[in-house]
Amino acid sequence: MFFLLLPIDTKKTDSDSFLRELGYQITGKSAQERLDILVNKAVPEFGIGTVVEAIVSFMLSRTGNDDRVGKFSYALQQWNNDVNCLMDRYAKDDLVLQLRLQRLKEQLRRNGYEWLDNK
Numbered sequence: 001m002f003f004l005l006l007p008i009d010t011k012k013t014d015s016d017s018f019l020r021e022l023g024y025q026i027t028g029k030s031a032q033e034r035l036d037i038l039v040n041k042a043v044p045e046f047g048i049g050t051v052v053e054a055i056v057s058f059m060l061s062r063t064g065n066d067d068r069v070g071k072f073s074y075a076l077q078q079w080n081n082d083v084n085c086l087m088d089r090y091a092k093d094d095l096v097l098q099l100r101l102q103r104l105k106e107q108l109r110r111n112g113y114e115w116l117d118n119k
Helices: 031-046 048-061 067-070 075-088 095-110
Strands: none
Touching: 031 048, 031 075, 048 075, 048 095, 067 095, 075 095
């Protein structure tokens, strides 16, 4: 089986995304409400890889220097937690997705954001 890993479009904002159309957003949603949207709507329709990459693209668009990382720290932490929850639930044995996420974490680190793993 072969997978084509396409670059993430970091210019596309979360307000443009398919996730927003499904009701996923940080503002006004609890962690449980967001997870319900991801698990019950987004992953069944688009797949775990697409959903994780979309959330990480939101993170990449909010990083790049310390001012941006600080300004968006709450949203970054919430997205980080949502991705961790999805990975724990769906991708423990998906080595391709784990490798892709590792590369994205490295890109975030270069942009000034240090990934927080679940404890």
